[in-house]
Amino acid sequence: MSESVKGSLAMLFACVVWGFSAVYYKSIDHVPPLEVLCHRSLWSLVFLLMVLxxxxxxxxxxxxxxxxxxxxxxxxxxxxxxxxxFLFIFAVQTGRTVDSSLGYFIFPLLAVLLGAFVLGERLGTLKWVAVGLAALAVTGLTVALGAAPWISLTLAVTFAFYGLLKKQIDAGPVVSVTLEVLLISPLVLFWIWGAETQGWTAFGDQEAGAFGNSWSDSLLLMFSGVLTGGPLILMSYASKRISLATLGLLTYVNPTLQFVVAVALFGEVITPAHMVAFPIIWVALALYSAVSFAEERSARKASRNSAAVPTI
Structure with a gap:
């Protein structure tokens, strides 16, 4: 098996785990979302420190x-x-996984805009068309629903800016994410203490202090560390073996599975506005991916031709 195939399989498996993770978070929707987030951060820190x-x-x-x-x-x-x-956990618990899926579909195109306006990356006409289609879909959805899809947009914005910030950090993904959860660990531990001893909930009306009440809840909360860190390690492995375009295309498996889970398993209702917006965004992503692959092929071909020219 070639290294590129291994990398593609690793990334595919990571995206499948991410896509079906909504099922896991739905299984603990009796735990307040902020408490779930804090346990996810704490146990991912423990897992990643062990890996390092x-x-x-x-x-x-x-x-x-x-x-x-x-x-x-x-x-x-x-x-x-x-x-x-937090918003992903909140969306799953409140029956809005469809909105979460939409957010992760919008994210790549928003990242393109950040690359253009912040990093000065040049975009061709077709990529601008793809971004325009996504903007049209979101605008139409906002008008039809009478309000902006704030969960979708916030998920896309935070993830896009997260990717932009990661470009400023000279460290691999496992090391940088370990540091991220390490920095917020005092706040995480403080909130878990408050949830366990003072009954803090903040968001939601669930009963606080789930850890230690039952073996199942405790093990599920601890498993969130593996669920967070495992796919990250697979992504790090894949990024060294496959092209960025292939990596980007495979990430669409995640929101696609989220969408399927929301409709088929959770029974979430799809409005007519969603039925119009989603296909437009899928077309935009397909156009963007096709252009990216074409550009990558051209760059590889140019590189091979350049290497084949004898020097004098």
Missing amino acids: AVQGRLGMLRDMLGNPRALCWIGVAALMISTNW
Whole structure:
């Protein structure tokens, strides 16, 4: 099996786990969403520290902790991804997984806009058309529903800015995410203490302090660390073996599965506005992906031709 095939399978498996993770979070919807988020952060920190210890890379954390500029970027990135994680959990618990799916479909095209306006990346005409189609779909959905799909847009915005911030951090994904959850761990531990001893809930009307009440709840909350860190490691493995275009295309498996789970398993209702908006965004993503693959093929071909020209 070639390295590219291994990388593609790893990324595909990570996206399948992400896509079906809604089923897991639905199974603990009796736990307040902020409490679930805090346990997800805590146990992912434990899991990732164990992985780095086995790899002998704990020293990289110490090096990064001595870099104030990097810590600043990591802190803001932690805020973005924590908001993203919370909204996903909240969407699943409140029967709005369809909105979550829409957000992760919008994200790649929003990331393109950030690349153009913040990083100065040049976009061709067809990519601008793809972005325009997505904007049209979201605008139409807003008008039809009488309100902006705020969960979808916030998920897309936070994830897109998270990706932008990660470009400023000179560390691999496992190390950087470990630092992100490490930085917010004091807040996480403080809230878990409040939930367990003071009954804090903040969002939702569920009973607080689920950890320790039953073996099933405790194990499920602890498993969120593996569910968070495992796919991240697979993505890191894949990113070193497959092209960025292939990586980007495979990520669409995640929101597609979220959409299927929302409709087929959770029985969420799809409005006529969603039935119009989703196909438009799918067309936009297909157009963007096709252009990206074409550009990547051209770049590889040009690189091979350049390498074939003899030097004098």
